[in-house]
Every structure is written in structure tokens, then in C-alpha cells.
Amino acid sequence: MLMKLSDLLAGYEHRVLQGDPGAADIRACIAYDSRRMTAGSMYIAMRGSRTDGHRFVGDAVVRGAVAVMVDHEIEDSMPSQVCVVQVADTRAAAPVVASRYFGEPSREMDVVAVTGTNGKTSVSYMMESALRTAVRARVGVIGTDGCRVAHESIRIDTTTPTTPEAVELHHILRCMRDRGADTVVMEASSMALMLRRVDHTDIKVGVFTNLTPDHLDNHGSMEQYKQAKLLLFRMCHQAVANADDPVSADIAALMPRAVTTFGLDDAEADFRAGDLVVEPTGTRFVLHHDGRRYQAEVPIPGRFAVYNALATVATCHLLGHDLDAVIGALAALPPIPGRFEHFRTPKGVSVVVDYAHSPDSLEKVLSTIRGFARRRVITVFGCGGDRDRTKRAPMGEIAQKHSDFVVVTSDNPRNEDPEAIIDQIMLGMHATSAQVQRITDRRAAIERGLAVADPGDIVLVAGKGAEKYQIIGDQTVHFDDMETVRQLAAKPAN
Numbered sequence: 001m002l003m004k005l006s007d008l009l010a011g012y013e014h015r016v017l018q019g020d021p022g023a024a025d026i027r028a029c030i031a032y033d034s035r036r037m038t039a040g041s042m043y044i045a046m047r048g049s050r051t052d053g054h055r056f057v058g059d060a061v062v063r064g065a066v067a068v069m070v071d072h073e074i075e076d077s078m079p080s081q082v083c084v085v086q087v088a089d090t091r092a093a094a095p096v097v098a099s100r101y102f103g104e105p106s107r108e109m110d111v112v113a114v115t116g117t118n119g120k121t122s123v124s125y126m127m128e129s130a131l132r133t134a135v136r137a138r139v140g141v142i143g144t145d146g147c148r149v150a151h152e153s154i155r156i157d158t159t160t161p162t163t164p165e166a167v168e169l170h171h172i173l174r175c176m177r178d179r180g181a182d183t184v185v186m187e188a189s190s191m192a193l194m195l196r197r198v199d200h201t202d203i204k205v206g207v208f209t210n211l212t213p214d215h216l217d218n219h220g221s222m223e224q225y226k227q228a229k230l231l232l233f234r235m236c237h238q239a240v241a242n243a244d245d246p247v248s249a250d251i252a253a254l255m256p257r258a259v260t261t262f263g264l265d266d267a268e269a270d271f272r273a274g275d276l277v278v279e280p281t282g283t284r285f286v287l288h289h290d291g292r293r294y295q296a297e298v299p300i301p302g303r304f305a306v307y308n309a310l311a312t313v314a315t316c317h318l319l320g321h322d323l324d325a326v327i328g329a330l331a332a333l334p335p336i337p338g339r340f341e342h343f344r345t346p347k348g349v350s351v352v353v354d355y356a357h358s359p360d361s362l363e364k365v366l367s368t369i370r371g372f373a374r375r376r377v378i379t380v381f382g383c384g385g386d387r388d389r390t391k392r393a394p395m396g397e398i399a400q401k402h403s404d405f406v407v408v409t410s411d412n413p414r415n416e417d418p419e420a421i422i423d424q425i426m427l428g429m430h431a432t433s434a435q436v437q438r439i440t441d442r443r444a445a446i447e448r449g450l451a452v453a454d455p456g457d458i459v460l461v462a463g464k465g466a467e468k469y470q471i472i473g474d475q476t477v478h479f480d481d482m483e484t485v486r487q488l489a490a491k492p493a494n
């Protein structure tokens, strides 16, 4: 890839502080981390949560940067051959530059971006599977579980956020296009939208799943959290929105005549589901659209799974795909790793490993399990450290309300005291309700959950889903809920 800085910034407001953008050849890479610079790179200085990238401009140049983009003054004096440009906001300019550098890949594919508190990854899997089976599309997926195209992983980095920074995002989109992708489904997290990682991406359909409390540490209030989510609907061409969530009205106000709705309660929704039959293996329902009724099913139990299925069907329809084929494909959806993933122990206990890590998702998953459980429900869960503390007590209350026995444990304590996190969860629990035990070590907690279960009981292990790690302090150690369940279930005592 060879590009002149002047091409990357053509028509974009900037001030040249030194050097000639027309002579600055970016022949290596663009990066916002000085430590990734090689000879012929461009460095974009951005403010992070701990420090300001502008402090590392000197380091970037020493390592080979030929072009530097800043949004405020820098102290380092630059060698004359380095071109330095100033823009109003480097986070806003980064996506423009990155997208151009990689040849505007989002324009060459149908890009769908999914936002909402819960269900983004689930909808991505459903879209991927439905489009692959129904219309043989080559689908790229970008999200919490990494990036893949046609089921082939394209970058394995457990630290990559749900929605990558713009530089990585457009690089990934280009790789996907080069590997023949025609459609990309990406998760757009509220943090990413706020940090402008998704700007300047050509998004055909923006999908809204729901908005419930989470990430209030980052956003401050539900109103600000909502405003972050709404940013997506200022940049996509069309929207698919959950009519049963009041935020769909805000989306409709932003995009009049460009919103397709789905729902269970709203009789006016464009795609509506009714007559749900929820079973442990899945959910059957009737889908109503345009005066027609379709028999549908999804192999995940619960109303929440139907919402995700409706979002998938509506989006595929908007992309021009055949409805019958898409609905048919949903019935054959393979299990989604770590989302209501089921395992039956030799003793006859049903174990569900699920990524519920917010009050609403825990409520949805547990009430679904409660709905079909014939015997006791045992829940093992914790809450992440260095993340929204306000969700801890409500999650404790929800776990206790729907379970007969709860083991409160650790879930990525990070730099917090695991005992203090458990204390905060237990503030939501009451002495009079279900039995509660605290076991800080997650493996021991799962073992306890399995040990107290009798044949026919259901054990929910919630919070980590398909994560392959436990973060304790600054250490990341291997940990996998499902693997742990299988190992422990093989022990005769369990």
C-alpha cells in the first residue's frame, strides 16, 4: 500500500504545520500506537484513557514515522523531513484517513452494523448463518468473538475490542473483501460509536436490538448511553429497530421513512412474532410480515432469541434476500459459542453456559430457564472488575429471584478486589430468598454448582460465555467455562 498524505486528506479540513503532504509517502502502515511504527508509517496521535498519544510523537518519528497527525500542539521538535498536519479532532479524522488508505472497502460490500446492549453477537451469528445457508453469501463478521470471513478467522487477538479502532476496522474490511466477502456484519459498541471508530464506514443497515442498563461507568447516564447508540443512526442508510423498545422512536425521528421495525408486543411492527412455544431446545413462533404468516423456529429457547431472529430476518429482507429461505435457515442455526450453550453431564444435570453479564440479559436467560425447568435452577456467576459497579446488586437480586441456589464467584476481577465485587453483588440478595454461597475461585464455584445439582436440575454458568480467559490483576490466565464444566462433570463426584 503506497499513499500520499495529501490523497488521504484531500477535501478534509487540516493545517500543515511542517513538511509537504504531497511528498509524504505512507508506504508502511497507519497506526495510533507509536510502538507499532516502522519506516514510512503515519502516526495518528489520539487521547486514550490513561495518557495522550501526542506525548509519543517523538517516539513515533524515531521509529520511522514520515507523517504525523495531531489535534493540538506538541512539544517535540520534528526533523524537517517529517510532515506534520493538524486537524480539529484526530479521532474524527482517523476513520477518513484509514478508510481511504485501504481503498474505502465498506463501499464494496453490504455492511450491516448491529448496536444495542444485548444481542449484538447473537444477531451477527444468526445473520452469518442465515445468509450463508439461504443465499450462499460470503459473510464477514467483526465482533466480540473476533473477526472471520466465510468461517475463517482473520485475526486472532484476544485483546481486540468488540469494535476495532478505525485503522484496524478498515484493514479488516479490506482483508474481507480480498477474500471474497460480499456482506459484513459488525458489532458497533457504544464505546466505539462514542470514540468515532465507526465513522466514515458505509453502513447499509444499522440494527438496534435493545437498550438496558450497562456501561454506565463509561457513559455516566442512560441518556448519554442512548445518545452514543443513536450515533449509528446518523450514519447508516437504513435502520432495523426493535419496536418494543422506546429507543426505536428516537431512531425513527432521526431517520424518517428509513426504519423497518420488529417486535413481539407492538402490533404495528413490520416483522412481528406471536404464538411462541418455548422449549429447552428452541423456540417456535409465527412470524407475521406484510399480511403473510410464516412458521418459524430458532434452536435457542426464549423470547429474547425470537427478538434476535426477527432482527436477522428483517435485515436480510432489507438486503434483498428471500424471506422463506432466510426463515428456513434460522431453524438450522448451529449453536452459538457461549450463548445459551448446553451440556448434559453424565449424572443427568443440564448445564447452560451463557454470556449474560448485564441485569437484563441475566433476567432474560434465567426467566427462560425458569419457564421450562422441572426441577431446581442453580446459578453460578460473578461481575467483571473495573466495569460498571451499578449492575452488581441488581444482578445479585435477579440471580436469587430466579434460582434455588446461587454460587457467587469471580468474573475477570481485573484490578479490583474480587471479595469486594462479591460483597457488592450480595448487597442485592436477601437472607430469606434462595440459598447463596460465595466461592471466589471460579473453577471451585462451578464445581460446587455441579455438586449440589441432582439429575434433572439445571445449572446456569453465566457471565463469560465463550471467553477463554480470566483477568486477575494485570494477569490474563486461560479459563473456559464450558471446558471447565466438561472436565468437572467427568469427575465421578459430580
Ligand SMILES: CC(=O)N[C@H]1[C@@H](OP(=O)(O)OP(=O)(O)OC[C@H]2O[C@@H](n3ccc(=O)[nH]c3=O)[C@H](O)[C@@H]2O)O[C@H](CO)[C@@H](O)[C@@H]1O[C@H](C)C(=O)N[C@@H](C)C(=O)N[C@H](CCC(=O)O)C(=O)O
Pocket: 032, 033, 034, 035, 046, 047, 048, 049, 050, 051, 052, 053, 054, 056, 159, 160, 161, 162, 163, 164, 165, 189, 190, 191, 192
Ligand atoms: C479504555 C479505552 O478506551 N481504551 C482505548 C484507548 O486505549 P488506552 O486507554 O489504553 O490508551 P492510552 O494508554 O491512554 O494511550 C493513549 C494513546 O497513546 C498511544 N500510545 C501509548 C503509549 C505509547 O508508548 N505509545 C503510544 O502511541 C496509545 O496507543 C493510544 O492511542 O485508546 C485506544 C486507541 O487510541 C483504544 O484502542 C483503546 O480501546 C481499548 C482497546 C478498549 O478496550 N476499549 C474498551 C473501553 C472498548 O472499546 N470497549 C468496547 C465496549 C464493548 C462492549 O460493548 O461491551 C468495545 O468495542 O470493545
Ligand SMILES: Nc1ncnc2c1ncn2[C@@H]1O[C@H](COP(=O)(O)OP(=O)(O)OP(=O)(O)O)[C@@H](O)[C@H]1O
Pocket: 116, 117, 118, 119, 120, 121, 122, 123, 144, 162, 187, 189, 209, 210, 304, 305, 307, 308, 338, 339, 340, 354, 355, 356, 357, 360, 361, 362, 364, 365, 465
Ligand atoms: N435480544 C436480547 N435481549 C436480551 N438479552 C439477550 C438478547 N440476546 C442475547 N441476550 C443475552 O445477552 C447475552 C449476551 O449476548 P450477545 O453476546 O449476543 O450480546 P452483545 O450485545 O454482543 O454483548 P457485548 O456488548 O458484550 O458484545 C447472551 O448470552 C444472552 O444471555
Ligand SMILES: N[C@H](CCC[C@H](N)C(=O)O)C(=O)O
Pocket: 162, 357, 383, 384, 385, 387, 411, 412, 463, 464, 467
Ligand atoms: N463487552 C463486555 C464484556 C463483559 C464480559 C464480562 N465477562 C466482564 O469481564 O465483565 C464489557 O467489556 O463490559
Ligand SMILES: [Mg+2]
Pocket: 120, 121, 122, 143, 144, 145, 162, 187
Ligand atoms: Mg458482542
